[in-house]
Amino acid sequence: MSGVLSSRQIEAMAEAGAIRLAAPLAHDQIQPASLDLRLGPRAYRVRASFLPGRSRGVEALLSALKYDEMSLEGDGAVLERGCFYVVPLMESLTLGANISGAANPKSSTGRLDIFTRLIADRGERFDEVEAGYQGPLYAEVSPRSFSIRARKGSRLNQLRFRVQSPTVAPGAAPSGVLSDAALMDLHKKAPLVDGPLNLRDGVVLRVALSADAFGGIVGYRAQKHTDVIDVDRIGAYRIDDYWDPLPARDGRLILDPGDFYILASRERLAIPPDLAAEMAPMDAAIGEFRVHYAGFFDPGFGAGPGGRPSARAVLEVRSREVPFILEDGQFIGRLVYEQMAETPQALYGESGVSNYQGQGLKLSKHFKVA
Secondary structure (H helix, E strand, O other): OOEEOOHHHHHHHHHHOOEEEOOOOOOOOEEOOEEEEEEOOEEEEEOOOOOOOOOOOHHHHHHHHEEEEEEOOOOOEEEOOOOEEEEEEEEEEEOOOOEEEEEEEOHHHHHOOEEEEEEEOOOOOOOEEOOOOEEEEEEEEEEOOOOEEEOOOOEEEEEEEEEOOOOOOOOOOOOOEOOHHHHHHHHHHOOOEOOOOOEOOOEEEEEOOOOOOOOOEEEEEEOOOOOOEEOOOOOOEOHHHOEEEEEOOOOEEEEOOOOEEEEEEEEEEOOOOOEEEEEOOOOHHHOOEEEOOOOEEOOOOOEOHHHOEOEEEEEEEEEOOOOEEEEOOOEEEEEEEEEEOOOOOOOOOOOOOOOOOOOOOOOOOOEOOO
16 A cells, blocks of 8 residues: 555554644544644744754754744744744654655645744654654744734644555655656546646646636735734635735736735646645746745545536745746646545545635635625
8 A cells, every 4th residue: 555644544643643642633633635733832933944954853953043932822922924933743753664744834824925844853854754753843934924823733734644665765756646647547537627638747737817817806915014814713804904916917927026926727626536636846947936835735625516627726926036927827836646545534625624625716714705
């Protein structure tokens, strides 16, 4: 057996002690193909981002790099825009030799431009947990557009677990990743997108900037001076207090360095029940911008009536050093599909609250729907 572990398998890991919990699992903490990670009771402000390296633990580095410490108990604390924090998480791991982990910000975290990455002891890469890892987990948190209020138990990132075939070498690509040929065969049987399937080591996504895409609005740009956003308050904030809508203008949008944008894909997606998908890291060769902080797509995401593709990919976009022109239909990302170790008992949208099923151009769940 190989592939991404399902909610049932993650729950079994927790029961067996492979996932150690500082408090019992919260309601809907386990998603169809991932585990939400919870902030612990204390946060440490640090001078800069860091990785511990092969020979050190995070705690030892924190004692040297932290210069402020705050409690996240009760009503929590404000994490200031532009600052870096490290927060020990309420989950730790004792993984088997063939199980590894990969983390990503949650969808709502990415849409708020909260730069969040997982750190493990003796780690040389962010957001990766090596097979056989035993130890604590930490979140590096840096709000980029809005200052936020967070507290013990707030969930900013999520962890997927993979069981790896023993024939796959350590560090190699997961054995369950689907080739372009396999994706084309799958698309012929059950469409992955609502139009032509473009493949380039995964399913190509193109940005929607035409006047008829979303009623004349093609995206949103974050305002620079706003009030604090509480990450646990749903539907509490007015859009126009935090975002400027971007009207369609001849199918083009100039990305200004330092600004943060919410855009959407042309394609509508549907993730099959036995697959999980992830937005691949951006290739700098196709443009001077970063896209999609939060990259996990669960089995069942976007599946409309009859399994037809119904949800667009929402894109979190930030330009790099120079202004960059995006044009309607431009290649902006790609989805890599991976086999599930088993089909989840409940797919995305079938259990709990699924804030983004069937989405179009949609801001995070914290904002009031007009």
